[in-house]
Amino acid sequence: MASVLPARAQSPESPPDTMAERVLACAPCHGAQGEGTRDPYFPRLAGKPSGYLYNQLIAFRNGRRRYPPMNYLLAFLPPEYLKEMADYFASLNPPLPPPSVPAVAEDALNAGRTLVTQGDATRSIPACTSCHGPNLTGMEPGIPGLLGLRPNYISAQLGAWRYGTRTALSPDCMQVVAGHLTEADVTAIAAWLSSRPAPAERRSVPQGTYALPFACGSQPQ
Ligand code: HEC
Ligand code: HEC
Numbered sequence: 001m002a003s004v005l006p007a008r009a010q011s012p013e014s015p016p017d018t019m020a021e022r023v024l025a026c027a028p029c030h031g032a033q034g035e036g037t038r039d040p041y042f043p044r045l046a047g048k049p050s051g052y053l054y055n056q057l058i059a060f061r062n063g064r065r066r067y068p069p070m071n072y073l074l075a076f077l078p079p080e081y082l083k084e085m086a087d088y089f090a091s092l093n094p095p096l097p098p099p100s101v102p103a104v105a106e107d108a109l110n111a112g113r114t115l116v117t118q119g120d121a122t123r124s125i126p127a128c129t130s131c132h133g134p135n136l137t138g139m140e141p142g143i144p145g146l147l148g149l150r151p152n153y154i155s156a157q158l159g160a161w162r163y164g165t166r167t168a169l170s171p172d173c174m175q176v177v178a179g180h181l182t183e184a185d186v187t188a189i190a191a192w193l194s195s196r197p198a199p200a201e202r203r204s205v206p207q208g209t210y211a212l213p214f215a216c217g218s219q220p221q
Pocket of ligand 2: 125128144169174214215216218
């Protein structure tokens with residue numbers, strides 16, 4: 001009978017050969033193509049800059065970012081392996097989900113658009129587009145796009161930065177940005193971003209396409 005078993009079943013110790021097999025553990029939460037799932041807190045991974053994804057995997061592995069199932073899953077994986085997983089998800093390009101129907105009033109939506117596209121100089125809030133790009137598609141290697149994410153996930157991340165449970169490489173520019181936002185700002189921004197349709201060109205722009213308003217440790221200039 002042994003001869004009909006697939007090779008792997010005969011040697012359970014050997015790791016899976018292909019990346020597609022290796023990332024099966026990620027699929028229940030992030031989707032088979034890294035497109036995300038119905039759970040509003042499980043983010044899309046596909047098409048984000050590889051450097052950004054790698055920084056996040058390292059952050060979960062060493063506790064700079066906290067979500068116990070992910071901290072546990074990555075705890076013993078070597079950096080080269082994390083790099084390969086980041087490259088893999090960065091290379092995928094499934095369609096973005098349809099925009100969400102905003103659950104906030106029209107004026108909150110307008111406030112969200114103004115903060116994202118212009119910021120609020122009186123409160124030291126830079127335009128999100130100044131780093132995430134005019135089309136919000138991000139910039140290689142370390143700045144992710146902000147479209148195709150659900151409002152609950154966006155709010156949770158901005159909240160995590162405000163309360164210090166998510167940190168990025170120093171200087172952590174997002175901690176500075178999030179520190180200037182109120183709860184109402186976060187709700188408005190999350191609602192407006194998630195209501196945006198997918199841009200025609202979803203890829204992040206190349207490194208150095210524009211200068212950042214101030215330094216981010218995760219984005220070499
Ligand atoms: C049990 C569900 C679950 C599993 C399994 C899981 N993840 Fe996650 N992952 C999450 C959640 C939830 C977050 C967001 C956590 C937070 O709030 O910061 C996340 C965040 C991430 C992020 C950061 C995304 C971003 O945009 O910042 C990456 C990268 C990631 N996961 C990769 C993986 C990989 C690779 C695997 C498989 C080896 C995996 N995850 C398995 C639930 C999961
Ligand atoms: C000075 C540059 C800069 C500005 C301005 C900026 N960001 Fe960011 N943002 C970054 C960088 C860099 C990262 C990646 C950090 C990391 O490695 O975790 C990031 C990550 C994020 C993430 C995480 C995405 C994910 O998939 O988990 C969100 C959400 C976000 N920014 C929202 C915003 C919003 C909203 C604004 C405007 C109010 C804003 N950012 C302004 C540089 C910036």
